Amino acid sequence: MSQAESVSPHHVRVGGEFNKQRGGERMKRITAIIRREKLDAVKHAMRELGPGMTVTDVKGQGRQKGIMEVYRGSEYCLDLLPKSQIDMVVQTEDVERIVRTILETAKTGNIGDGKIFIAPVDDVIRIRTGDRGPSAV
Numbered sequence: 001m002s003q004a005e006s007v008s009p010h011h012v013r014v015g016g017e018f019n020k021q022r023g024g025e026r027m028k029r030i031t032a033i034i035r036r037e038k039l040d041a042v043k044h045a046m047r048e049l050g051p052g053m054t055v056t057d058v059k060g061q062g063r064q065k066g067i068m069e070v071y072r073g074s075e076y077c078l079d080l081l082p083k084s085q086i087d088m089v090v091q092t093e094d095v096e097r098i099v100r101t102i103l104e105t106a107k108t109g110n111i112g113d114g115k116i117f118i119a120p121v122d123d124v125i126r127i128r129t130g131d132r133g134p135s136a137v
Helices: 036-049 092-106
Strands: 011-014 017-020 027-034 054-060 067-071 074-078 081-091 114-121
Touching (some): 027 092, 036 054, 036 081, 081 092, 092 114
Antiparallel strands (some): 027 081, 027 114, 054 081
8 A cells, every 4th residue: 555545544454455344343442451459350240241351461550650668678669560451352332331340340449440441443353264343353
């Protein structure tokens, strides 16, 4: 594709052709960074709702900027705190229900509870069958 070509964000290039996605087929990626001790509760709640998910152990810092610990009388700062990252791709109409469930399940009310990010997904392909779109999720 040359730089002069313009592509709408609602079009996906597939095998040299552009396929326009229908509005109802739009999907979203939800990424939630949560406390590790809340992971089991969130996993259980997601099983009730049905989306598949990928869970990754991650480390990071936000406004919290880490915590001070004392070990054998010496004080040190843990500036990258262990968290769990949950990724899932869902149909747009399911986003609010899933986000609400994560908020209710992962919230402690204390600093460091985490973040939820939502981003558009143009296409999904199941490797085994070649299925595309929401049916591949």
